[in-house]
Amino acid sequence: DAKTTQPPSMDCAEGRAANLPCNHSTISGNEYVYWYRQIHSQGPQYIIHGLKNNETNEMASLIITEDRKSSTLILPHATLRDTAVYYCIVSAHNNAGNMLTFGGGTRLMVKP
Amino acid sequence: SQTIHQWPATLVQPVGSPLSLECTVEGTSNPNLYWYRQAAGRGLQLLFYSVGIGQISSEVPQNLSASRPQDRQFILSSKKLLLSDSGFYLCACQGSGNTIYFGEGSWLTVV
Numbered sequence: 554d555a556k557t558t559q560p561p562s563m564d565c566a567e568g569r570a571a572n573l574p575c576n577h578s579t580i581s582g583n584e585y586v587y588w589y590r591q592i593h594s595q596g597p598q599y600i601i602h603g604l605k606n607n608e609t610n611e612m613a614s615l616i617i618t619e620d621r622k623s624s625t626l627i628l629p630h631a632t633l634r635d636t637a638v639y640y641c642i643v644s645a646h647n648n649a650g651n652m653l654t655f656g657g658g659t660r661l662m663v664k665p
Numbered sequence: 666s667q668t669i670h671q672w673p674a675t676l677v678q679p680v681g682s683p684l685s686l687e688c689t690v691e692g693t694s695n696p697n698l699y700w701y702r703q704a705a706g707r708g709l710q711l712l713f714y715s716v717g718i719g720q721i722s723s724e725v726p727q728n729l730s731a732s733r734p735q736d737r738q739f740i741l742s743s744k745k746l747l748l749s750d751s752g753f754y755l756c757a758c759q760g761s762g763n764t765i766y767f768g769e770g771s772w773l774t775v776v
Binding site: 585587589594595596597598599602640646650651652653654655656657658 | 697699701708709710711714716753755757759763764765766767768769770772
């Protein structure tokens with residue numbers, strides 16, 4: 554799987570949009586971009602994923618650049634409960650399943 | 666939607682004792698199942714994955730083993746625990762879609 558690069562930490566004011574960047578310059582054509590988050594002492598929570606097009610669901614939006622070498626996860630109105638470590642992962646789907654390789658992630662701190 | 670049950674949630678075991686962590690999945694059939702470990706302050710590391718009953722693949726050499734006796738049951742074991750086996754163990758499941766979902770995890774402290 555291609556590696557990703559994320560800033561180790563970010564702050565965001567409550568109620569504002571949180572924009573979390575991710576670089577994946579060596580991504581392959583068949584690899585998806587996945588985002589998970591992990592609140593302390595809990596299992597990772599799936600947020601969103603995409604291949605080429607931008608995606609939006611009830612939790613977040615995912616913006617993928619046209620060359621697919623980077624992406625941004627957007628939490629439109631961050632709340633204190635969004636404080637967590639956010640992981641950007643690229644992974645291909647194959648017969649052995651979806652092999653997720655976690656990096657260090659970005660520790661997002663939402664402040665009042 | 667699929668549900669992942671993992672137990673025990675926490676345990677403290679002495680060095681040299683055996684280990685058994687169990688994971689069961691509901692709401693899907695023939696899932697791909699995974700065991701991850703997260704050491705304190707570190708990222709998640711894939712330990713084992715299974716694409717079917719009795720089929721286990723190991724990603725890293727270690728003191729642990731995994732078994733899949735039933736379609737929706739995945740067990741992580743050790744005959745003799747080491748201090749370095751301490752960590753947060755997560756079972757994950759990939760059902761009919763490609764997305765992987767995680768259980769709530771098991772905290773293991775080896776003393």
